[in-house]
Amino acid sequence: MTSAELLPIIPSPLREASAAALEWPRLREYIANRTFSALGRAWVLALEPCADLAWIDLQQQRTAEMRTMLARGGSFEFQGLFDPTTLLEKARIEGAALESTEIRDLLAVVERVAAWRNLIDPPPNGTRYEWPGIAALSAPLLDYDLAPLLRLLRGKIEPDGSLNDDASPELNRIRRAMERQHRAIEASLRRSLQSLSEGGSTQEDLITIRGDRFVIPVKSEFKRKVPGVIHGSSSSGQTVFVEPLETIEQNNELVRLLDEEQSEIHRILVAMTHALGQNSASIHLGARILAEVESHSARARFAETLNCSRPIFAQELSLTAARHPLLELRMRAAALADGTEPIRPVPLTIILPPEAKQLIISGPNTGGKTVSLKTLGLLSLMAQAGVPVPAEEAKLPLFENIYADIGDAQSIERNLSSFSAHVVNLDRISREATSDSLVLLDELGSATDPEEGAALAVAIATHFLKLNAWCCITTHLTSLKVYAANHPGVLNAAVGFDQQTLTPTYELRLGVPGASAGLNIAARLGLGADIIAAARAQMTTQTADIGAFLDQLHDQLTAAAAERETMQQRERELSRERARVEVEGRVEQKARTKELETKLNSLIENFAYQLRETVKAIDDKALAQKIARDSDRRMATLRREFSEQFNSTVVAHTTRADKNDPAAQPHIPKGIKVGDIVKLKSLGRQARVDRVIDAKNFEVSMGPMKMRAAIDDIAEVESVKVVTPLEAARKRGGVTVATVNDDTDYMTSEINVIGRTADEAQTEVERFIDRAFLAGLPRIRIVHGTGMGVLRRTLREYLRNHPHVTTVTEPPQNQGGQGATEVELRQ
Structure with missing residues (x-):
């Protein structure tokens, strides 16, 4: 341990x-x-x-x-x-x-x-x-x-470190005895003080302690008059502290109790220590x-x-909207001190293409090159130390080592100049780095002759490129920018600079080099105009042309980015407008369709009314009833066919499809097989398929009645699910038709509609009765619950008028009472 x-x-x-x-x-x-x-x-x-x-x-x-x-x-x-x-x-x-x-x-x-x-x-x-x-x-x-250790230790030690009286029963007993002894000694000394104070022998009416013994102060000249033991005197010598004879034994007993207390405290501490050791x-x-x-x-x-995210490790380097954590924290602290709204650092995005492992960052001073370098390095360290990184998304390689040569490495103790210190550091890095290393080099090739520094910088960059190490280099050297443009696997990047305000934007733009803009920055910082003009005159034509080209390139990129953003904004506005027009069109079309449907339904209702009035005028009642039944059935068929044709027309109009297009055709059922439940258009009732005659004709049955049905007369098909009797018995809340074996059918005789609305319950019961009638069940049971009685009244009224129902009764109280209804079906 x-x-x-x-x-x-x-x-x-x-x-x-x-x-x-x-x-x-x-x-x-x-x-x-x-x-x-x-x-x-x-x-x-x-x-x-x-x-x-x-x-x-x-x-x-x-x-x-x-x-x-x-x-x-x-x-x-x-x-x-x-x-x-x-x-x-x-x-x-x-x-x-x-x-x-x-x-x-x-x-x-x-x-x-x-x-x-x-x-x-x-x-x-x-x-x-x-x-x-x-x-x-x-x-x-x-x-x-x-838990046992806590029970032993809890509540026994006070915050000041002293033991609680209840640390043990023995300690409690000793301390109660000490309290009683204290009171007895104090009472005895009070009596002595009272008798001595009457004669003026005591210095003051006070009980004090000397060496664990309770004593009283007595004037020096009266010390012979007070029988007892003297335990010292005051600094002035005018007072002596006397332990009266009558309290000596009491004090002795108190001292003995104190010894017992210390012994018990030690025993408790040993026991606690032993428990902790165990x-x-x-x-x-x-x-x-x-x-x-x-x-x-x-x-x-x-x-x-810092709204950090968990990094992902892969063989790629991709940072999206990354921030330097210490820079952001510093900016927040400064805003808090000034009482202003905190400003977040400009996020950094570095996404290297798959073939690139080296990044050359160029651009103006104070533009954020070194911050970009440090952000990449620090976020890599954070990720590999198990710390989330401040970025929207971070995909990083797993680096075996991370090397950095940043800042002024001058060492007076080692007698090294800045350039020498950088060279020593670069030599070590070049010898130790591998293809799984991250190498960060700030201002490579600086602090020496520009031409020699440029040549050395290109050579070092080439070395790490051949090594296939991950490498990020910041520079002002044009030769490194050209090197990046001419070598596969190397990517140029530039920190942004606003030519209008002559200020850095701190944005990193991948794929292009950046201009140093040293003279522009010097001018912004107030350097004399004559000095700036002389400096520009000293620049070679090639250098000036390169600088101007890079400035124009960045201006074009900025303009292109602004134009792209404008186009995207216009596309978003067009999409919103298109969606609005489509919604308005659909709403108008729906309203028009509803209006036409209402008018057509009204015409059909008028026709049906006139037909019923005509039938009433027929004197032959039997003939009138037959005509009425036939006309009702025919009207139902016509309604259904009209509805299908109307819906087909609406679909064709909505989808701009031809009438012959399948999307505009009425539904034609397919895959009908023996045992399926089908709904017949002509009768408006369900029937069971007993035999498939051919692809367009079927033999169906409704209870004991059998008939032939064409596929055009079938409105919908519902396949029967095959389950075991146990599964059928378990499913008590709905309708289940199940096959027990090849010869007999099984169907539960009970339906539970508790929790349904009246309309939902009536629909479910209607379908259930049709199936039960087809299955030949003599009776069924409907469980609807008691509640407010709405379901019970609605369903029983509906059942009494149902053609398949003969009787509707309420079961005994012990079998459901008002919470259920039993129905006898016609056979």
């Missing part, structure tokens, strides 16, 4: 991460400041990037799970955690006794570990989180039960787990603050 076990164990740590140059320690310090315990802070400060993908993914997953927990309003108290290793080692020594304050501190750790164990494995009514990574990390704690393994394990959990909690809060 060691303290090192409480800190992160980093598998395959990066040998060279250029952490200081990329400000990783500063970022780690910021995250550590979001912890609440010394142990969690130490864990974060020991965090380092590594090249072990499994470890990284696990760290990222656990942080994401903690972020989800916090987003759901969850929390956990980490305060009180510290490294318990030393105290636990002492507790394991036989007979050792920790100080009460040390036990109190360890108890705080035990409380935190037990609380976390309950959060991981909550009771049935507790909050349960979906966090497999955190659960796996904490799973070893489930093998330990700290549970040292679980406490140490819990502290180690909680240290990492708190680090994930701190990382999760950091990720939420």
